[in-house]
Amino acid sequence: MTGLRELQRQRVREAISSAAITLFLERGFDEVPVTEVAAAAGVSKPTLFKYFPTKEDLVLHRIADHLGESARVVRERVSGESPVRALRRHFLDGLAGRDPVTGLNDEPEVVAYHRMVFFTAPGLLARLHQHMARDEELLAEALAETSDELTATLLAGLLVSTQRVLARRNWAMLADGRPLAEVEAEAVRAAERAFALLPA
Incomplete structure (x- = not known):
């Protein structure tokens, strides 16, 4: 409490x-x-x-608050569910809930926020990559609990990159003015395709 x-x-x-x-x-x-x-x-x-601690963290805490989320999803997955399937389910749930971290949120402030992070301040993007690197390390640690270290490290890199690419793609479509319903359908198809490419 x-x-x-x-x-x-x-x-x-x-x-x-x-x-x-x-x-x-x-x-x-x-x-x-x-x-x-x-x-x-x-x-x-x-x-x-x-x-x-830094000026960049004033902006990025909204993303940094998700630090370790993928690792948590992997550790809390149901019995018999693979890490890839658990993270696929979690990402699709995020799309359905319009979670800004998936890029699928067309609120003007959210779209502008992503534009600021990705394009207007190099320091923000550099700091974001630091957070992502740490998130990847935490995910690798969770995956290593049921796999060897190399496999866990490689899979963590693939998973974090997949989620990053999907989220940025979703945001870019919305930033281009495409309607949310159209982007959502495309985002779901892309997520299902992307996760299907990863080892089950």
Whole structure:
């Protein structure tokens, strides 16, 4: 059960990140100093950095909060279900739920958020790759519990890359103005095809 202090920390963290993303989307990531973000969130600069070690983390925590999710799905899969099938199911569930991490969410702020991460600030993309590398390591550790290390490492790389490519493809279709229903049907077909290419 989450304590009152932890709930307060979560509220402050979300308030800081929301203020930051609003400012970044309005004026650009590189154009907004951290001091302005802190002022908008009603906290001091040292307090801001207690919650977010880098400026990039102000944006990427929404993605970083999924860190270890694939490893968790693998560890919690039902008996007899392969890791690939478990992650396929999880990704398809994410598509059905319009989870932004799958790229299938056409809310203007979500589309703009992805554009900012992918195209407007190289530092954000570099930091994102660090998070993805860590997520891949955690997934490899989970896979190694039932496989040899090399197989686990290779499969983790394939799975993380598959999910990344699918998500970015979905976002790009929406960013091009294609309707959500059309993109969703294409996204489901692409996910099923992509996961079918991986070792069962």
